[in-house]
Amino acid sequence: MSRKEVFFMKNSNYNSIYGLYIEQFIDMKLKLGYVYRTFSTILSQLDRFAEQTKETSPGITKEFAGKWSERLPNEGELYRYRRVRLLAQFSSYLCDFGIQSYIPKLLPHPKSTFIPYIYSQQEIDTIFRACDELRLQVANMNSCLFCFPVLIRLLYSTGIRISEALALEKDDINLIENYLLVKDSKNSKQRIIPISTSLASVCKEYVYYRDQLPLNKTKIKKFFVNTNGNSPSSNAILSRFKECLTKSSIPYVGGGQGPRIHDMRHTFAVTSLANMAEAGIDLYASMPILSNYLGHQSFDSTNHYVRLTSSMYPSLLKDIDKVCFDMFPKFNNYETD
Structure with missing residues (x-):
């Protein structure tokens, strides 16, 4: 559990009849390795909703679940799905404590039409030149x-997230043995x-x-810094x-x-798969490697890249249907953060 998550827990302000149960539920989630920010907002909304509906005794009712599951103005289907799913999890948690609660039926998972942009090698070269030519006015x-x-x-060479790159500290990058250590990741997975x-x-x-900057070297903690050391x-990036x-x-x-x-x-994920396929590496061997390298929690996210690679490099992955398409469900949603 990170210090930030501990801070949030100690400063939580749940005032409804479910307040104590919500805090216990959060504690359980954190111990299971979930990240606090992914569900804290919805649980705060649930707490306020319970106050507004004047719930006086614990136990989610069918009426309460029905009202909670209604689509809010300007609300996206994905966020609504997450709200209902979290209520179902919380209600199940209450049932485990012997508190009779109604578990709402999950809504169909909304399909995403998002398709990531894959930069060509020519575009990457052009972006690198543009980076080098930037000047301060x-x-x-x-x-x-x-x-x-x-x-x-x-970012291009390793495929790590921008948040992971900016969180890198000076000692996290070993330029003698050529590796970096990602500690502050989306899925709380430390990896080399x-x-x-x-x-x-x-x-x-x-x-x-x-290191030539006129700064107190002991104050520089991060690997990437501005000219003033911050x-x-x-x-800005x-x-x-x-x-x-x-x-x-x-x-x-x-x-x-x-x-x-x-x-x-x-782009890193797709080109890596294409390079491994071109080198004759079997997808059964390359998928776990790439999944672990990218810090994915499951093969589902990695499998999206397999499909994208197959559409961009049909000659390389001509047998992809035989190898993987029957192994993994056909989802259209890609990792977006």
Whole structure:
């Protein structure tokens, strides 16, 4: 359990008849390895809803579940699905304590039409050049340009998430044995990522100039820093990335449709699968490797990349239907964060 999660728990403010049970439910979830932020908002809404409906005794009723399951104004189907699913889990938890509760039927999982953007090698080369050519218009010690070109290359070369990259500390990257350690991940899975010699060389050059900054070296904790030694914000990184897309003549659609910086991760996964297939590595062997490398909790997320790779490289994965399509359910939703 992280210090942040402990802080949230100690500062929780659940006031309904279910307040104590919600805190216990959260404690159980955290001990099972779930991340607090993924369900805390919905549970807070559930607590307020119980207050508003003046629930006086514990035990989810069919009427309460029905009202809770109604679609809210401007609410997406996916969020509604998550709300109903979490209520069903919480109600089941209450039943385990001998508190009779109605468990609502789950709604059909909404299908996502999201398709990740896969950068071509030519686009990647153009983005790298655009990163290198970025210049400050005015002096700004809080600018992320100092580390930006290296960060983008690392995202493309390793497939780690932007949040994981920005969370890397100085000692998390070993440039002697060429690997990095991801500790602050989406699924709370610590993993070691090997890096190429060329990426290690780029990182070494960055470290050399970073260590020349007139800063107190003991105060620099993160690997990627601004010129003043502070960690760059994700918003600043995303803003600079959009600028690079413009310079690279890659249209930015927006509205979550990209092309996004997270699509570097999708590109890494697809090109890795294609390279392994071209090298003759059996998918039964490559799937677990890639899944663990990306930090996925299950093969489902990794399998989406198999389908995408098969559509982009049909000659490489011509037998994909025979190998994998009957093993994994046909979902359209891709990892989006």
